[in-house]
Amino acid sequence: MSSIFRRLEEPDMQWINIDIEGKTVRVPVGETVAAAILASGLHSCRTTPLSGESRAPFCMMGVCFECLMEIDGIPNRQACQVQVKEGMRIRRQIGTGEEYR
Amino acid sequence: MEHHQLAIIGGGPAGLAAAAVAANAGLECVLIDEQATPGGQIYRAVNTIPKQRATLLGPDYQCGQKLIDQFNKSGASYRPSTTIWNLNSQREIGILHNGQAALLSADRVVIATGAMERPVPFPGWTLPGVMTAGAGQILLKSAGIVPNDGVVMAGSGPLLLLLAWQYMRAGVNIQAILDMAPQNNLWRAMLHLPRALFVHHYILKGLKYQLQLRRAGIPFYKRITDLHAIGNDSLAAIEFSDSKGKQRIETSLLMCHFGVIPDSHLSRCTGCKHHWDPAQLCWRPVTDEWGNSSLDGIAIVGDGSGIGGAVAARHAGRLAGLESVHTLGRMSTNERDEEARADQRWMADDLNIRPFLEALFRPSPTLLGSPKDETLVCRCEEITAGTIRQALHAGHQDTNQIKFFTRCGMGPCQGRQCDNAVSQLVAHELGVEMGITEGYRIRPPIRPLTIEQLATLQGVDEDK
Ligand SMILES: Cc1cc2nc3c(=O)[nH]c(=O)nc-3n(C[C@H](O)[C@@H](O)[C@H](O)COP(=O)(O)OP(=O)(O)OC[C@H]3O[C@@H](n4cnc5c(N)ncnc54)[C@H](O)[C@@H]3O)c2cc1C
Ligand code: FES
Numbered sequence: 001m002s003s004i005f006r007r008l009e010e011p012d013m014q015w016i017n018i019d020i021e022g023k024t025v026r027v028p029v030g031e032t033v034a035a036a037i038l039a040s041g042l043h044s045c046r047t048t049p050l051s052g053e054s055r056a057p058f059c060m061m062g063v064c065f066e067c068l069m070e071i072d073g074i075p076n077r078q079a080c081q082v083q084v085k086e087g088m089r090i091r092r093q094i095g096t097g098e099e100y101r
Numbered sequence: 102m103e104h105h106q107l108a109i110i111g112g113g114p115a116g117l118a119a120a121a122v123a124a125n126a127g128l129e130c131v132l133i134d135e136q137a138t139p140g141g142q143i144y145r146a147v148n149t150i151p152k153q154r155a156t157l158l159g160p161d162y163q164c165g166q167k168l169i170d171q172f173n174k175s176g177a178s179y180r181p182s183t184t185i186w187n188l189n190s191q192r193e194i195g196i197l198h199n200g201q202a203a204l205l206s207a208d209r210v211v212i213a214t215g216a217m218e219r220p221v222p223f224p225g226w227t228l229p230g231v232m233t234a235g236a237g238q239i240l241l242k243s244a245g246i247v248p249n250d251g252v253v254m255a256g257s258g259p260l261l262l263l264l265a266w267q268y269m270r271a272g273v274n275i276q277a278i279l280d281m282a283p284q285n286n287l288w289r290a291m292l293h294l295p296r297a298l299f300v301h302h303y304i305l306k307g308l309k310y311q312l313q314l315r316r317a318g319i320p321f322y323k324r325i326t327d328l329h330a331i332g333n334d335s336l337a338a339i340e341f342s343d344s345k346g347k348q349r350i351e352t353s354l355l356m357c358h359f360g361v362i363p364d365s366h367l368s369r370c371t372g373c374k375h376h377w378d379p380a381q382l383c384w385r386p387v388t389d390e391w392g393n394s395s396l397d398g399i400a401i402v403g404d405g406s407g408i409g410g411a412v413a414a415r416h417a418g419r420l421a422g423l424e425s426v427h428t429l430g431r432m433s434t435n436e437r438d439e440e441a442r443a444d445q446r447w448m449a450d451d452l453n454i455r456p457f458l459e460a461l462f463r464p465s466p467t468l469l470g471s472p473k474d475e476t477l478v479c480r481c482e483e484i485t486a487g488t489i490r491q492a493l494h495a496g497h498q499d500t501n502q503i504k505f506f507t508r509c510g511m512g513p514c515q516g517r518q519c520d521n522a523v524s525q526l527v528a529h530e531l532g533v534e535m536g537i538t539e540g541y542r543i544r545p546p547i548r549p550l551t552i553e554q555l556a557t558l559q560g561v562d563e564d565k
Contacts, residue, residue, distance in 0.1 A: 004230065004353045005240070006249040008271060010151045028244070030137075030149070035244040043335045044229040050483045054334050056229035058480075060236035061142070062135065062548075063217045063364065065481065065513035066227075076513075076549075080239075083137065 003041035018088040027084050034060060034067045034080035037090065045069050045079055046093035069093050102560040105131045107425050108194055108207035109177075110185050110367065113141015114165070114411045115403025115418035116213035117172040122422030124177035126431055131207075132172070133180045133196060139169050141215055142235070143411045146243045154245050157270050159263075161411075162242075168415065187545035188212070188371045190396050195546065202550060204560035208429060209398045211421045212368055213414075216361035216404035219383070220518040221256075221468060222478045222486070224329045226357070230336025234264045234358035247273045248354050253339055255279035255328055256358040257462040259307065264356070266310040269317050276352055278314065279325040279341060281359075283465045290461035297457035299450060304457075322348065326465070330355055359464045363405045366517060369543040372396060377535040380459045381408055382469065383521060384540050390445070391424035392417055400424065409452055416448035469522070470529030478526065479519040481512020489523060493530050500524050500538055513549065516541045 007028075014029040020040050027036040034057040037045060044054035045067050057067040060080045067079040072089050075097025079090075107123050109116045112134035120132045132139075140147045144165025147155065155163050172179075180198065187195035193206045218235045225231065234254060240246040241264075251274040254265050265278055297304060315321065327342045338351045362383035369375060374387040374395035385407040392400035402421045403414035420441055427437040472478060474487030484507050497506045500523055509523060510516030520541045528535045 003249050005246050008154065008157075008245040008247060010153055010245055012151070031244050035240055035246055038240065039244070039246050048483060053227070054229050055227060055480075056232065056335075058227075058232050058236060059218065060232070060239040061217065063514065063517045064220075068513065081135070 003039070004043065005038045007039055016084065016086040018084050018086070018090060020090045021092065029084075031084050032060075032080050033069065033071060033077075033082045033084055033088070033090055036084050037069075037079065042092070044092065046097075047095060049095040052095070068097070070097055102193070103203070103205040105129060105205065105207045106429055107131070107209050107211065108133065108192075108205065109211045109213060110134075110188070110194070111141065111213035111215055111403070111405065112136065112139040112179075112181070113213060113215045113403060113414060114143065114168060115215070115405070115414040115421075116141070116211070117168050118415045118418030119211050119213060119402065119422040119425070120177040121168075121171045121175040122419050123425050124175035126422075126426040128426055128429060128431065130177045130425075131180060131205075132177055133183050133185060133194075135182070135184045137182050139172060139179070139181070140165050144168065145239065150242065151245070154242075158242065158267055159270075184548050185214075185367060186548040186550055188367055188399075189545075190372050190399075192398055197548065197550065197554065200554060202554045202558045204558065209425045210400070211392070211418075211425065212371075212394075212399065212401040212405055213403045213418060213421075214364050214367050214405045215414075216408060217364040217517070218260075219359045219362045219464070220522060221357070221359040221464060222472045222476045222519075222522050223357075223468070224473060224476050225331055225336070225339075227477055227480050228330050228332050228336045229334070230332065230353050231330045231355045231357065234258075234261050234356045235361075237356045238264045238267070241267060241271070247271050250274070250353055251276045252354040252356055253277050253279065253350055253352045254356045254358075255281060255325065255339070255341075256360075257282040257464060258358050258360040259458065259462070260361065261356075261358040262307060262310045262314075264358075265314055265319070269314060269319070275314075275319045277320045277322060277350055279322045279328070281325045281328065281464065281468070282462055284324050286461055286463055289463075290457050293456040293460055296453045299453040303454045326467075328357075359468075360462055361404065361408055362521065363407060364517075365405070366515070366543050366547045368394065368401050368405065369540070370545050370547050371399065373399065373401065375540075378407060379535065380456065382463070382525075382535075383408075390420070392421040393424065398428075409448075409455060412451045413448050416444040416451070419444045420448070466529075469525045472522070472526065478522050479507075479509035479512065479516075481514050481518070482508045482510075484509035484519075486526060489526055490530060493527060498527070498531060500527055500540060501542055503527065504541055510541050515543070515547065 070091040107130040392402035402417040
């Protein structure tokens, strides 16, 4: 599937590497995890605990809680409120994310 | 417990202005904000983004830098990346920073937590590929990320038009703009036009955006009803009706927007009195001309106390700053009134546009009050409008009873996304005025806290 988002070309960006679903991805310093996954082409960040349907970041401002992901082994983190860090490991959250504990 | 003379919650135009006024007058003051940089929603990331992106966002965005400079010079202290999860009537504030929870207290608190987009359920709104226009704008402002293949923008409100204009300048393919405001809105808005003409620059700006978007050849569809987002695992198409009948557009991205409402979770959890505003269609706190709430020493200003826009938020912030200086004994009543005069006048002038905008962009009553049975209203607990209707007709005739009975509003978002929708659905079904049916009762913590974070809570006085 092609990415539904792209980055504007801007000069003087500083980049770091993170791991999204097992793939190494180059992302700009200071970006949120939710922005990074959308720009990398991942459409959905989790499945719901009840019906198992796919969901994606909806509000990007911390109010909808659709962006819950497993970040560095910890489930239920709000991807739109967490900034990327070098080497960060990001996984889609399946259901409540409890199986990761 | 760490103590401050004045604590300000929220670093948008309202909070920044309040802090600058108070600190300049000699108050010891701290501004706490969840974001990593100051600016709030409108001026998000304004002092850190590349120049090229700032230019693209337009002059209204760039002028936020001045406000931030004034704040930085004022000597107010600043706590970014810090979330407030509780405030009680004793003005004790629960904060969370870097996973560490703490308590602090203040002689006065100014809540300036701003607005959120009005959540409006429609079939398919939970599909990946559907997001809010505000989310799209945050991606653009803070990360320079824009739609790649194309985007359909639907709803009503100034933000939808502004984002479309910003996208056009960024070279984004806008497949269509769907105007969902009902036809009779225009006539209702005309009644408020004479007053709105006092601040005609807002109207001219809106017309300019529309004109430029039309000149760029972007298709506009008017008076849209029955919006559906369609797809299996992600958005594939949207369907809707307009005067020509049923329409379908293949797209992988839909951005929707139905105006903004105060983010009232904190002020409601604190116990401040609120009322239903029938013009803005939202709960808003009861405040006086200085922003003082029903609770002693707690003021609420900016879009968090009712939608007035960024300019009004800045003036309201200054007024709350002056009132804080006054009540903490550093300014006489006369001095405060003298200092406040210009802000009061500018604010009143600016607010002249509001009745016009509220009437023009008012979402249709059908959209708000009667979602189809199969539409998910509570995104978190996956509760449909049909389930809520069943609960209602089984005798649970109040929003909080319905919450208890169906679990709607009990998921991770704590009801932020379904509170208004459920209240309006209940009011519609019962045929009563809003305001009679209450919104959800909000309890702390208003942001999720883990047991571990609570256990390491700092600042709890031993003798308490
Ligand atoms: C997504 C979005 C985009 C918008 N974009 C524009 C725009 O481009 N142009 C325009 O004219 N208007 C815009 N608005 C309207 C906006 O409300 C402005 O009128 C203006 O930003 C209001 O200023 P404010 O100071 O009242 O609040 P805001 O600017 O919203 O600032 C509130 C601040 O409080 C912080 N906050 C909230 N809750 C907490 C908490 N619990 N703990 C810690 N911090 C918290 C927020 O992170 C935010 O920084 C937008 C609104 C939204 C929701
Ligand atoms: S996208 Fe809504 S909370 Fe993160």
